[in-house]
Amino acid sequence: MEESCNFKFCKICSSTVKQKNKSNTQLHLLKSKHSDSNKTILKSTTKYETSHNIVQRIKIKNTPIGDITKSIKKKKIQCPKFLILNLPKIILKPKTRNIHKCNYSCVKWTNYNLNKTAPMYMLAIPLYFGFKRHTTNVYGVQKSITYETPCGVHIKSIEDMMRYLMITKSKMTIDQFDFDSDIDPMAKFRFLKPIMFLDDISEGLEFRPISCVNGIDSEQSPKLNYITNRQAKTDVNLNLDTDFLCGCDCSDNCQDKSKCACWQFTIEAQSSIPNSDKNEHLGYEYRRLYTAIPTGIYECNKTCKCNRLCLNRVVQQPLYLDLQLFKTEKKGWGVRCLNDIPRGTFICCYIGNILNETNVDEQGLNYGDEYLLDLDFIAKFKNHKEDYEEYAFPSCLNNTIDDENSASDNTLQRLGNLKLKNFKDSISNYYNGNSEYTIDPKYSGNIGRFFNHSCNPNLFVQSVFVDTHDLRFPWISFFSQCVIKAGTELTWDYAYEVGSLPGKEVACYCESVECKQRLL
Missing domain, CATH: 3.30.890 (Methyl-cpg-binding Protein 2; Chain A)
Known part of the structure; x- marks a missing residue:
């Protein structure tokens, strides 16, 4: 008994490969499902299907007409396809260098x-x-x-x-x-001739379209009210008044962290944890984040004088990556990247409806809790500080400030004019009241809703403060923690504790070497 397929150039599952017009074909990388996800198998053309039938051939002996071979078609196998795109022939090219001083x-x-x-x-x-x-x-x-x-x-x-x-x-x-x-x-993943294809699940709301494919069965794309900004539901006091924000007046795209008030928020928050040293280089490095910062990141905001080119404006940017929603074999729907992604790159935020504790309990009871994500930023770090409320106010909000280690004079003067008493009182009231909220993207959300779990993930989660400095409402953001090659599924660690819910077990299908076999 032998197996082969009718997919040209597939050396893994084909016993014979008929290659035509090889000299006229455009080479690209082909990665087989039968192999490790990061192993390059073959260079091949760009114009062949990526899903194909496995044919099982069975030899039957001693029939009335002698020995025969019968072919039986088995289920379709997906062969992911990778292209190396070519730039257009007519394109702007660098000029011949001559001695000059660079300018606009x-x-x-x-x-x-x-x-x-x-x-x-x-x-x-x-x-x-x-x-x-x-x-x-x-x-x-x-x-x-x-x-x-x-x-x-x-x-x-x-x-x-x-x-x-x-x-x-x-x-x-x-x-x-x-x-x-x-x-x-120029690397590009492409899935040709799927059973189901949708151009853009965001319906134009994202800067770049997010396609949806299904090569497993005929199931259509999941229904979702796509949104690009979080929405506060009933009894959720999300105050986005700019009076409760502090900003910088940088004119250098916030390159000098020692002069940017927003950078200093991030640095001082981290250094305020006992037994931790002050890291003047903490935060983004040329708009990339290589390590999660547990005390959060404070990005520049509407009150800042810097523009969109600022190095401290990352998660507030539109979606610039090519992502694709696709049907997996065991995990439902998942998300993969269609191009190579460098380490430390911002992917997207986890967006949905913001619910309070009462609404969360009702939502979980009536509609399920599989997509709920707690905004437990405060709860995670209360044990790190003896005076936790102080953490809400970086030193640039104090009356006495060291000019050499903080923002510029103009920024300090502007910060000093804020109504600090009202700001502090409101934060104090927040702590005395409801301080636990949850994001629910089950019915209204974005592409981040579909990221699956992995025991060896390629994404990590970072809390970022953009439109408010209220510690209860960070933006939950995803960053790549390694180089991610085109066609790879994007995953993060759900951080569930196995056995935390007695009587409930959820299997893990991440298939990584470190897989724990169970989520719960």
């Missing part, structure tokens, strides 16, 4: 406009506007990435790229560039 004219001629970038992958955007990305071997082993700018300058580090963007007053953001040789800006 170096990038002006590229006519960069954010609205033109919607169809482009984030890391590929510079390649359409005069930049070129070179990969070179160092000593024959290690690979090095160099960007060639529109004016012909070669840049080899993220720090130098940041300086170039500032000097030329470019409207591009630093997170559109990456110097990791494991990242291919």
